[in-house]
Amino acid sequence: MKSLRLILLGGFQVRDAAGRKIDIAGSKAALLLAYLALRPGEMQCREKLMSLLWSDREEVQARGSLRQAIWALRRALGELEPNPLVIDSDGLSLDPEAIESDVASLQQLVAEGSTNALYAAITLYRGPLLDGVRIGDSAFQDFVRNEQERIYDLVLDAYTRLLGDRSGADVGESRAEAAKRLLEIDPLQEVAHRALIRHYADKGQVGLALKQYQACAEILRQELQMEPAPETQALIEEIRQARPCAAGQTNGLPPATEETPGAAGQAASIQEKPSVAVLPFVNLSGDPEQEYFSDGITEDIITALSRLRWFLVIARHSSFVYKGRNVDVKQIGRELGVRYVLEGSVRKSGNRLRITAELVDAVSGVHHWAEHYDRELTDIFELQDEITQKVTATIEPKLVAVEGTRAQSRSPENLGAWELVARAMTHYGRMTTEESETAIELLRQAVAKYPDYGPAHSLLAFAILVSGHVGWILESHDFHYAAELAHRAARLDDEDPWAHLALGYLAFTERQTEEAVREYMRALDLNPNFATAYGYLGWAVVFDGQSEEAIRYFQRALRMSPQGPLKAFFYSGTCVAHYYAHRYDEAVEWGRKAIRERPGFTAAHRILCASLAQAGRKSETSRAMKRLREVQPNISVSWIERYVPYTPRAMLHFLDGMRKAGLE
Numbered sequence: 001m002k003s004l005r006l007i008l009l010g011g012f013q014v015r016d017a018a019g020r021k022i023d024i025a026g027s028k029a030a031l032l033l034a035y036l037a038l039r040p041g042e043m044q045c046r047e048k049l050m051s052l053l054w055s056d057r058e059e060v061q062a063r064g065s066l067r068q069a070i071w072a073l074r075r076a077l078g079e080l081e082p083n084p085l086v087i088d089s090d091g092l093s094l095d096p097e098a099i100e101s102d103v104a105s106l107q108q109l110v111a112e113g114s115t116n117a118l119y120a121a122i123t124l125y126r127g128p129l130l131d132g133v134r135i136g137d138s139a140f141q142d143f144v145r146n147e148q149e150r151i152y153d154l155v156l157d158a159y160t161r162l163l164g165d166r167s168g169a170d171v172g173e174s175r176a177e178a179a180k181r182l183l184e185i186d187p188l189q190e191v192a193h194r195a196l197i198r199h200y201a202d203k204g205q206v207g208l209a210l211k212q213y214q215a216c217a218e219i220l221r222q223e224l225q226m227e228p229a230p231e232t233q234a235l236i237e238e239i240r241q242a243r244p245c246a247a248g249q250t251n252g253l254p255p256a257t258e259e260t261p262g263a264a265g266q267a268a269s270i271q272e273k274p275s276v277a278v279l280p281f282v283n284l285s286g287d288p289e290q291e292y293f294s295d296g297i298t299e300d301i302i303t304a305l306s307r308l309r310w311f312l313v314i315a316r317h318s319s320f321v322y323k324g325r326n327v328d329v330k331q332i333g334r335e336l337g338v339r340y341v342l343e344g345s346v347r348k349s350g351n352r353l354r355i356t357a358e359l360v361d362a363v364s365g366v367h368h369w370a371e372h373y374d375r376e377l378t379d380i381f382e383l384q385d386e387i388t389q390k391v392t393a394t395i396e397p398k399l400v401a402v403e404g405t406r407a408q409s410r411s412p413e414n415l416g417a418w419e420l421v422a423r424a425m426t427h428y429g430r431m432t433t434e435e436s437e438t439a440i441e442l443l444r445q446a447v448a449k450y451p452d453y454g455p456a457h458s459l460l461a462f463a464i465l466v467s468g469h470v471g472w473i474l475e476s477h478d479f480h481y482a483a484e485l486a487h488r489a490a491r492l493d494d495e496d497p498w499a500h501l502a503l504g505y506l507a508f509t510e511r512q513t514e515e516a517v518r519e520y521m522r523a524l525d526l527n528p529n530f531a532t533a534y535g536y537l538g539w540a541v542v543f544d545g546q547s548e549e550a551i552r553y554f555q556r557a558l559r560m561s562p563q564g565p566l567k568a569f570f571y572s573g574t575c576v577a578h579y580y581a582h583r584y585d586e587a588v589e590w591g592r593k594a595i596r597e598r599p600g601f602t603a604a605h606r607i608l609c610a611s612l613a614q615a616g617r618k619s620e621t622s623r624a625m626k627r628l629r630e631v632q633p634n635i636s637v638s639w640i641e642r643y644v645p646y647t648p649r650a651m652l653h654f655l656d657g658m659r660k661a662g663l664e
Contacts, residue, residue, distance in 0.1 A: 003080040004094075006037045006101040009151070010127030014076075022076055027134060028053055028065065029072035033094075034130060035140075038103060038147065040096035042592055049091070055139040103129065103151065110154050111599050113434065118158045122178055125155045146563060150597075156186075157430065163195040175199065187219050188364075194232050201239045209239055224364045274403055274418070275312040275338040276395075277362075278302045280323040281355070285348035294346040296384050297355065301342065304392040307527045309455060309496050310418070311399065314338060333362025340368075340399065342391075351377050357391050359398060369398045392529040393560035400425050401565065417453040420446035428463055429565030432600035436472040439463055447485070454496050458489035461502040465509050468643060471602040471632045482506070497523040497530050504533075508540050509645050516540040531561035535570040542573055545650040547581040550574075568598035575607050580653060584615035602632045606640075610657025621661050637663055 004022075007013040012030060014022040024030040031053060036044065046066060053069075054062035070092065077085050084098035102124045109121035128148045135141045159182045163175060179195040193216035200209040213228070213236045220226045227233070278301050281294040298319075305313045314336050322332060329341050344357035358370035373390065375383055403422035415423065420442050428439035440463050446456035464482040467473045486506050489499040504519030517540055523533040538553030554574045558567060571594035578587035591608030594601055605628040612621040628635060637655060640663075646654055 001082065002098060002100045003082055004077065004084045004099040006034070006099065007126075008034055008037065008129055009102050009106070009125055010131050012130055012133050016080060024076050025072045026069060027136070029069040029076075031130075031133070031135070031140060032066075032069045033073055034133075035143075036092065036094045037099060037101045039596070040094050040099060040101075040104065042589075043086075043088075043091045043093045045091040052139050052143060053137055055137055102126075106151070107154065107599065110158050111432075113161070115162065118162045119174060119178065121158045122155060122162070122181060125151075128152070156182075156189075159189070160191055163191050188223060190216060190220070190229055190232060193228075194235060197232070197235055197239070201242075206239060209236070226363070274310065274340065274399060275314065275336075276305060276340045276342060276399070277314040277319045277332065277336050277338045278305065279332070279341060279343040280320055281343070281357075282345040284345050287348055290346055290348050293353075293380060293384065297344070297346065297387060300384060300388040301391055304388050304529050305342075305395065307497075307529070308392075308396055309493070309498065310396070310421075312338075329360050329362050330365055338362055342395065348377070353377050353383070355387050359395060361402075368402050369394070389529050389560060393531040394563070396529075396531075397561060397564040397566075401429070417446055417450040417456060420449075421453075421455055421459055424459065424463070425565070430600075431470075431568060431598035433472045435600075436463065436467045436470075440467065440473070452492060454489045454492035455498055457485045457492065458496060458498040458502040461485035461489060462498070462505055465502070465505045469509060469603070469645060471635070471639075471643070479509075495526055497527040497533065500526065501530075501533055501536060504536060504540065508536070508543070511543075511645050511647050513540055513544045513647060529560065531557045531564055532566055534560065535566060535573065538570065538573050538577070542576045542580065543645060543650055544647045545580050545653070547577040550577040568594045568601050568604065571597060572601065572604040572607060575604065575611065579607060579611050579614070579657070580650065582614075584611050587611035588615060588617070588620075600631060602628070602635075603644075605631055606635070606644075606658070607654075609661040609663070610654060613660035613662075614657045625661050625663070635663065 001017070003017050005015045005017070005019075007015075012034060014024060014030075014033065016022055024033060032049065035049070035052065046063070050059070050062040050066050054065050057065065070087065073085055074087075077083065080098075082095065082098045084094050086093045086095055106121050106124045109117040109124070129151055130144055135144055159178060162178050163182070175195055176199040179192040179199070182189050182192040183196075193212060196212045197209045197216075200206070200212060213232070216232065217228050220228055228236075278298055281298045283290045283294045299316055302313060302316050302319070305311065318336060329343075332341055333339065339362055341360045341362045342357060343360065344355065347354045347356075352374060353376075354372055354374050356370070356372040359368045360366070361368060371391075371394070373387055375386075377383065400422055403419070424439040424442035424446070427435045427442065440460065443456055443460035443463060446453065447460055450456060461482045464473070464478045464485075468479065468482075483506055486499070486502040489496065489502055493499060500519045500523040504516045504523065507513075507515035507519060517537065520533050520537040520540060523530055524537075527533070534553050535557035538550040538557065541553070542550035551574060554570045554577065557564075557570050561567070571590050575587045575590035575594060578584070578590060588608065588611045591604055591611055594604035595608065598604070605624065609621060609624045609628055612624055637658065640655065640658065641651070644651075644654075
């Protein structure tokens, strides 16, 4: 029975089972309850909660504040039956059997994926997580911001799947309402405009279809300087031709025309390969000595980004033309012919430096990412290297994600090589069977249409191999094809780090640890800021039972790219490392982090089951095994022996845990 209900989306409300409002005394107590509700069933240690909610206070003060917040929660929730608050010497948590929240319900509905479930999910989304709630502490602000982005991505995924699926019966009005709701959230979502155009046309309301198309075209031109996608233009032309009209009339619909030069033409050319300009970081210190540092940061980031094969990076001499000038970012985009601009600043105060960086869309002016770094000024060159590494490792997955989102609204038939790859990576990062299959299909199209485009080959090989190991596909079906793809990718471009990542994973699946390590190291030679390569280097050695070395690699990958799309892989790898070091409780914590990040990641479910069993946590093991069988129905000891590439000495210990968990 659920005794506590929390509404976290669009605000913050707490109610009991009868729907009566529960008042929580103190804003930090309310935030503590919200945090626990986002992590139901997970024991949170006091030190972690103190650092999250009271990071600006000394330890004694923070501990006292935490005690007050816990007391406030006990007072507010003490009469509920069953009592949802669990407190022991290790920390505190909320009993998942006693609480429900709109966030948890939304996640479950999106994971279920049926049409009715997706409609229910988007209805639950009333606004951003804890919208309008005063946060205060910077550490908790960062946590909430990341959670808001994660949940919004889930909601956007639900909308995209709903509006792109026309197979459901008698849901036209519901689909139209969903499209209108999405446009209220983000009026640039072309998939929603198309859904409404189809809806009006299907009902014979061609005038409304026209108005919707015109609204779509107007906002795209105004905000992005782009024309509607070919798929949208083809839809409106189909409607125009289907409607009878008098001679010389055009139904009031715009005729299909070739795209004219200018801003729209520029946007079309940009789509072929994303381009980036790094502007000189601005010295805000008033100290001329810092000018060398700010210029050095800029030059190092330009050099580091140039190593990435996805993007065209404007040379230093072109971007430094704008040093000391106050020029609108859209003008810079037009003059340099780039879609993205990275800009930043350096400010010195005493012996401390604050470096800020932000990534801006030069066509729309939208800010895609921003971060600041506060550091002590000790070794200036070491600091310069650190900031360059962090910015570069973060920018790559962020740009790929943005490009993938842009490509979502267009039909795969109208996408170029890069756009197919970016869209595939966006699907793959969601880590479910269905999304993996979609990504692989898009990459197959890219390889077929562009047989000399190396990144499509390397990523298709990588996706097939990882999906086989995780359990999303039957690896044996495509293993030899994946091997051919990986070797061909290296032949097409031996200096592409992703080609060597694919070759490394190929060796990993064949249990050739030393060869895998060599290939991953080669990828890092080509791109020292390749966080993904560090992560998979960790996987190579942890599957050989080398726990401590693996943890160092996973930590480095996560430090370099803390919000990267593959962080669930690295959380799971850290779980494996602690498992082999016999630190089972720590393994459980990391396994749950991985599953929380990507609920469909089967490898994390497997190692969590083994860790819980070895820790002797029987009831939790039973629940975890039930969930594992749901996400991977074909799981068995024989499947693990065949498809999970532990080396022999590591395999025995893993199977011991799985057998203790009840697997046969």
